[in-house]
Amino acid sequence: MCCTDAALAYVEAHAAWSEANTRPSLGRNYDAFVTRSHAGAARAEFAVEGVRCAACLSAIERGLAEVPGVALARLNLTERRLAVEWAPDAAADVEAIRLRLAALGYAAHPFDPRRPADAEAAESERLIRALAVAGFASMNVMLLAISVWAGSVSDMTPENRDLFHWIQALVALPAAAYAGRPFYEGALRGLRVGRITMDFPITLGVVLTLVMSVVETALGATHAYFDGAIMLLFFLLIGRVLEQAMRRRTRALAENLAALRCETAARIEADGSVRDVPLGEIAPGARVLVRPGERVPMDGRIERGRSEIDASLVTGETVPVAVGEGARVPAGALNGDGALVVAVTAAAGASFLDEVEALMRRALEARSRIMVLSDRATRLYVPLVHAAAALTGAGWLLAGAGPHAALLAAVAVLVVTCPCALGLAIPAVQVVAAGALFRDGVLLNDGSALERLGRIDTVVFDKTGTLTLPEPVLVATAGDDATLGRAARLALSSRHPMAAALARAADGAEPYPGAQEAAGLGVRAVVDGVELRLGSPAFCSAEAQAAAALAAAPEASVICFRAGAGEPVAYPVAQALRPDAVEVVAALRAQGRRVAVLSGDRASAVAAVAARLGVAEWEAGLSPQDKIARIEALGRAGRRVLMVGDGLNDAPALAAAHASLSPVTAAHVSQAAADALFLGRGLAPVLAVLAVGARARRLMMENLWLAGAYNLVAVPLAAAGLLTPLIAALAMSGSSVVVTLNALRARGRPRPAPSLPSGESGPAPAIPAVLVP
């Protein structure tokens, strides 16, 4: 058993020095990511990173066509996804595709085929079909309606007018029944839970207009309003489709990010082979292999191997911890340079993650009770409009008009106030503002977050991974440049995160041939008869230098280098501040906002960061419960808090805050809790989000006032019985166009593209960098 157990052999090879196998490798098995069609052809979908142009499109599709067995490769540039189909008799070699893409310069990872079906895509197709039907019907009905309007001032006979009205009914009634379904269903859903949403007055308006028009047509009246009802649906559906497209694009990119972060686990099967499977397939008791540099997929206990783990994404604590057999490791911790076999222990309801999720759910429920602007507008609007309609009917009756005329005037008021402009007022701004944020490298999770982001007066930052970059960097050099060059070149052979910081100084040099890595110690190579060592102070006999370096930079960790018997050198490595953190915090304070830092890390590290940023208000060593308590206390004191955080321990605080923001490198639970995600190395998106949020909120209020002003003009006209179909059509479309044009101002001035983490620039939209650790 032992000799065929590939996973154990891999772990052993990592734990021991071995001339023959210094960099053990293990093939990956991706069968769980391949689906088979009924004809037997295999198919897999990939998230692809780094695609920006037509050249990429043809390079990828042509490059993959050369891979043996591939029948079809098609890249979707909008969603940055690649679908590959193999010939029916060919084996589905996912690894070959990944290697080919890597050779072409793109990172890719397969999707879990059993991920929940894309409900957003189905919904957006339904809305587009409804929009197409409404568009067709409104054009044809308008054609007939204009004939009637023209005919009523010339010589159209009443018979022909009635015929034209009946044909309009024939087109408009089925079209409205089909195209209006999203609104009717929304209104019904709202009523069932005892809430009146914006869908309710829309439904009421459309149905009343149609019923009144049919009755009037049957009575042979001069006016019918079929065109108004169907045009209203057309305009409102445009708003819905745009909103849905925005939500879908954000979701597709978020899903790609999740896939690219390799949220999979290498499960060790009963026969000792290793299979890469989606996280959902891992049950407690399963054994998983964690390779060097990977994240621990699930809470568990180490069964074999030793390494150092970095739990900064989980707890905010930045110092790596040495772990060995029997130690517990939390999900999300980054593995150092050893390979581990982990027995998964996280049963539902027991792990740290579940505790965090329970806190988060409670906080999110509290947030969902905050009333959004559109709800408040509906609350105000519906009773006012219905009262106006009732008053109109009563007024006409008192003035001595017949019940038919009074009813007609009352219905006309309801028709003309049907909230076309009001229905577009807020979604149109959300769509335009989300597009502007997307350009600045911010993905908005929730459109209603904009109005909350517009009224922030306090900004609370997490430290690790939020104020600082998620990966450590060299904070100071030591020794001479030649030594640094050699140390950096040696660091290329290590997968330890601290060595990676040093390796960035290597400037494209090749790794030393024959370099060997040992878990928990470091890496060594023999060059020109001199042994070079890089690793822990003990490994390089550099305790004195390490102590000196730590005294100079207390928040850092050290990695040491020694050439032969020469003087050892200690390099301090720490998580550096994001490049623009100081400026962003200063700008926030200049805008009169209160800034605070809440961290789970140790006090000395937090104090150093807070001092550099000039933030007096900071706390360290906080648990998730502490963080949520601080945020809630601020909320009770009347502050509207923006929480910016990335760790698992920040997730409840993100959910509890008035609004929240996460970097894309955040733990996926935090990403789900945040209102928006930002890309890139800088913190500038925080300022962009607050600016766009404030502008969006102002425009929403303006739009609501515009819609109100429209009603102030239209209602008296309708109440006076002066509303002809022509005036109704002009008023409705006019107010919708005004509101939409005003919403376009949420775009703001175009800004230069945000700097991308990989150093690329250009006109391409912000595209997530490689997030694979």
Add this chain to the structure above:
Amino acid sequence: MAVLLLVIPIALGLGGLGLCAFLWALRSGQYDDIEGAEMRARSDD
């Protein structure tokens, strides 16, 4: 005015044809990748 009985169905029929063509295009996935279609049209081959 009997010509109306001929012309109006023809107009509605043509409009309906356009609608059906759009729904067919939507169903066959031609709107799934708007950006990609733009790039494909511009590439040389």
